[in-house]
Amino acid sequence: MSTFRGVARDELDLRQVLKTRFGYDEFRPLQAEIIGNVLAGRDSLVLMPTGGGKSLCYQLPALCLDGLTLVISPLIALMKDQVDALRANGVAAAFVNSSVPAQEARDILAAARAGRLKLLYVAPERLAVPGFREFLTSVDIGLIAIDEAHCISEWGHDFRPDYRNLRTLRDTLSTATVIALTATATARVRDDIVEQLGMPRARQFVSSFNRENLTYVVRPKRRARVALLALLRKHANAPAIVYCLSRDGTEALAADLSQEGIPALPYHAGLDVTVRRETQERFIRDEALVIVATIAFGMGIDKPDVRLIVHYDLPKTLEGYYQETGRAGRDGLPSECVLFFSAGDRAKFTRFIDEIEDPAERERAHQQLDQMIAYCEARTCRRAFVLQYFGESYDKTDCGGCDVCLVEREAFDATEIAQKILSAVIRTGERFGLRHIIMVLRGSRARRVFEWGHHELPVYGIVRDYDRDELKEIVGLLEDEGLLQRSPDKFATVSVTRAGHEFLRRRGTLTLSRIKRAAPESQAGPHDLRRSGDDSRSSGGTPGLNRELFERLRELRLRLAEAREQPAYVVFSNRTLEEMARAMPRDHASFADISGVGPAKLEAFADDFLQVIREYAASRETA
Ligand code: ADP
Ligand code: ZN
Numbered sequence: 001m002s003t004f005r006g007v008a009r010d011e012l013d014l015r016q017v018l019k020t021r022f023g024y025d026e027f028r029p030l031q032a033e034i035i036g037n038v039l040a041g042r043d044s045l046v047l048m049p050t051g052g053g054k055s056l057c058y059q060l061p062a063l064c065l066d067g068l069t070l071v072i073s074p075l076i077a078l079m080k081d082q083v084d085a086l087r088a089n090g091v092a093a094a095f096v097n098s099s100v101p102a103q104e105a106r107d108i109l110a111a112a113r114a115g116r117l118k119l120l121y122v123a124p125e126r127l128a129v130p131g132f133r134e135f136l137t138s139v140d141i142g143l144i145a146i147d148e149a150h151c152i153s154e155w156g157h158d159f160r161p162d163y164r165n166l167r168t169l170r171d172t173l174s175t176a177t178v179i180a181l182t183a184t185a186t187a188r189v190r191d192d193i194v195e196q197l198g199m200p201r202a203r204q205f206v207s208s209f210n211r212e213n214l215t216y217v218v219r220p221k222r223r224a225r226v227a228l229l230a231l232l233r234k235h236a237n238a239p240a241i242v243y244c245l246s247r248d249g250t251e252a253l254a255a256d257l258s259q260e261g262i263p264a265l266p267y268h269a270g271l272d273v274t275v276r277r278e279t280q281e282r283f284i285r286d287e288a289l290v291i292v293a294t295i296a297f298g299m300g301i302d303k304p305d306v307r308l309i310v311h312y313d314l315p316k317t318l319e320g321y322y323q324e325t326g327r328a329g330r331d332g333l334p335s336e337c338v339l340f341f342s343a344g345d346r347a348k349f350t351r352f353i354d355e356i357e358d359p360a361e362r363e364r365a366h367q368q369l370d371q372m373i374a375y376c377e378a379r380t381c382r383r384a385f386v387l388q389y390f391g392e393s394y395d396k397t398d399c400g401g402c403d404v405c406l407v408e409r410e411a412f413d414a415t416e417i418a419q420k421i422l423s424a425v426i427r428t429g430e431r432f433g434l435r436h437i438i439m440v441l442r443g444s445r446a447r448r449v450f451e452w453g454h455h456e457l458p459v460y461g462i463v464r465d466y467d468r469d470e471l472k473e474i475v476g477l478l479e480d481e482g483l484l485q486r487s488p489d490k491f492a493t494v495s496v497t498r499a500g501h502e503f504l505r506r507r508g509t510l511t512l513s514r515i516k517r518a519a520p521e522s523q524a525g526p527h528d529l530r531r532s533g534d535d536s537r538s539s540g541g542t543p544g545l546n547r548e549l550f551e552r553l554r555e556l557r558l559r560l561a562e563a564r565e566q567p568a569y570v571v572f573s574n575r576t577l578e579e580m581a582r583a584m585p586r587d588h589a590s591f592a593d594i595s596g597v598g599p600a601k602l603e604a605f606a607d608d609f610l611q612v613i614r615e616y617a618a619s620r621e622t623a
Helices: 011-022 030-040 056-064 078-090 102-113 124-128 131-139 161-172 187-196 224-234 249-261 274-285 320-324 345-354 358-379 384-391 416-427 434-441 445-449 470-479 498-506 548-565 574-583 588-592 601-620
Strands: 044-047 068-072 091-098 117-120 142-146 177-182 201-205 214-220 239-245 264-269 289-292 308-312 335-341 411-412 485-487 494-496 511-515
Touching: 011 030, 011 056, 011 249, 030 044, 030 177, 030 201, 044 187, 044 249, 056 068, 056 131, 056 177, 078 091, 078 117, 078 187, 078 274, 078 470, 078 601, 091 102, 091 485, 102 131, 117 142, 117 274, 124 131, 124 161, 131 161, 142 161, 142 264, 161 187, 177 187, 214 384, 224 249, 224 308, 249 485, 264 274, 308 320, 320 384, 335 494, 335 574, 345 358, 358 384, 416 434, 416 470, 416 485, 416 498, 416 574, 434 445, 494 498, 588 601
Parallel strands: 044 177, 044 201, 068 117, 068 142, 091 117, 142 177, 214 335, 239 289, 239 308, 264 289, 308 335
Antiparallel strands: 411 511, 485 494
């Protein structure tokens, strides 16, 4: 167990470090507890969703502890960005991986040995490089942080054999504290990490997997192309990822979007490595905003400001869906996740799955598909559905952030229409499916109706004021009320329940709540689920935000980032820019108050940003 050396003593001290070294005013949930545990020399296992703020849980202790913090991270591109971000905050950090020339790597290790580095990032394969173990025993390592810890588990979605080297690393550095971090939530993976890393006594920190800033929407895959275009236009100038099932699909769709004036790049595992790397880089640096990809895209992408994730095809598993949508809105700002679903997907995917040879794997795939389809067909809150899947209970009845909860509902008197529908079901002998019942009610001239003699029933043609889709919706509501039921076989025969007969007999009244009938909307309208007056869920609409100034600050950020050859968010996050545009600081003191501004960034950037703010203010005063 590691000793207490030069450690900040209480939370007040820690908050001071948070502000002076990272520029933030408050800890996010669990961060302070985790950091306290680490500084007390106890091992930790951290499960937090993407964007929850895991990195800070080892970066801040690294600054408080004597000695070096060794960070194991599997993703080379990510390592560089993290180190850039730390350096922008004036933290001595470096990385060694296969992209670093040998001499430079030697210099870095020498600096670490001399105590001139606080954090050193390495890839797991480095542990097997000759000489590296000797290096490790020659430096004072106080903390080992294992990022993406699920990679050690074959149950996870991203197993990496090199992670198995970590077990022996623990033996080599037995006095160092360990913190393992992951965004993969299932209990099986969690148990496996504890076992593989041999840390049964680690304290486990599990944060809620609810991503409040994400809106989840399922849309029918009808006229999906038009709907997709409208979505991308709504999120114009914001980074977006569109996931497709097949490689060909990504290329065709990317070409099609580009044709429509929305420049988009394809990405899949079949593309050349250099092309893939370039596409990623361009996305990270905001040069390419829309990527149409297979699920091969995204793992190494630590881009905080992705505003839209679209699944143009059905994802294979709910867990995968959660991971992919998790790439939206890591900066905590409102972002949207839209999935296109067609009832035909079930048959299509079932065919694929039936070709899987291994029976156990095939069975698992079927279960996962059922789960995924249940999510799409649910008439209940999507967020609650996903969280329940991860074993988390969610009691709110209106999450305010999914298509089910956001749709405005209205109460209506359904007494008469319910009586008509139930009567039609009974009169036709409870032997028919929904389609037939609706045809009878609406007085269809279809041959089937005449063949059965249903045109002679008193219920024939008695419904004029509801169209087919509306009737379907009401039948669904009557099912929810328990007045009607459908047989579970493929015929889905409709029948009246006991409660339904009771309702008819009692001649009671019935009030139901249905989706509010809207005035005809513009093309971009149907999926635009924002409640009126609440603009905060759109890409560009934080209330009270000064858009024009924000855009100017963004331009400046891009210029500064380009000059430094770094991603824009290393300079400042969107959230920090938004606060700047809102507070409009005019001097260094008020600039330093903005969340995200620490002393290092104050010194590096304050003058440039203050100048833009002052110019903007002056132009407004003379106007
Ligand atoms: P994760 O690794 O869990 O996906 P990150 O560590 O990348 O998340 O953090 C996500 C974002 O939140 C980053 O932009 C980070 O700088 C920011 N962040 C982390 N902690 C705080 C905090 N206490 N206050 C404000 N922003 C924070
Ligand atoms: Zn909801």
